[in-house]
Amino acid sequence: MKIFVGNLDRETSEKDINILFSRHGKVNNVKIIRNLFSQTSLGYGFVEMPWIPEAKKALDGLNTFEFKGKKLVVNEAASLPG
Numbered sequence: 707m708k709i710f711v712g713n714l715d716r717e718t719s720e721k722d723i724n725i726l727f728s729r730h731g732k733v734n735n736v737k738i739i740r741n742l743f744s745q746t747s748l749g750y751g752f753v754e755m756p757w758i759p760e761a762k763k764a765l766d767g768l769n770t771f772e773f774k775g776k777k778l779v780v781n782e783a784a785s786l787p788g
Contacts, residue, residue: 707761711768712750712779714738720751722774727753730767731760752783 711723720736727733738751755761761782769780 707755707758708783708785709753709755709761709765710750710779710781710783711753713776714747714749714751714778715774715776716747716749718747718774723751723753726768726773727755727764730764731755731757 709727714723718738720738723736723738724733727736732755733753734756735754736751739748740746741748753764755764765780765782768778770777771780772778
């Protein structure tokens with residue numbers, strides 16, 4: 707399952723998110739979206755978890771969870787039509 711993670715502190719790393727989500731299950735990939743030129747975080751990213759029960763556990767446990775002083779927005783990533 708691909709999960710959207712928003713309202714990230716700009717200093718949050720992929721490793722930080724991987725550790726946080728790994729508490730709920732196996733994480734395949736973490737990608738924080740960055741500005742193309744400055745490489746600074748845009749404050750959101752995506753996590754891929756292979757097992758749906760674990761991913762749902764992460765969704766339930768981490769949405770509105772306070773991390774580095776900010777309440778995370780965590781939900782299933784929308785798929786593009788087609």
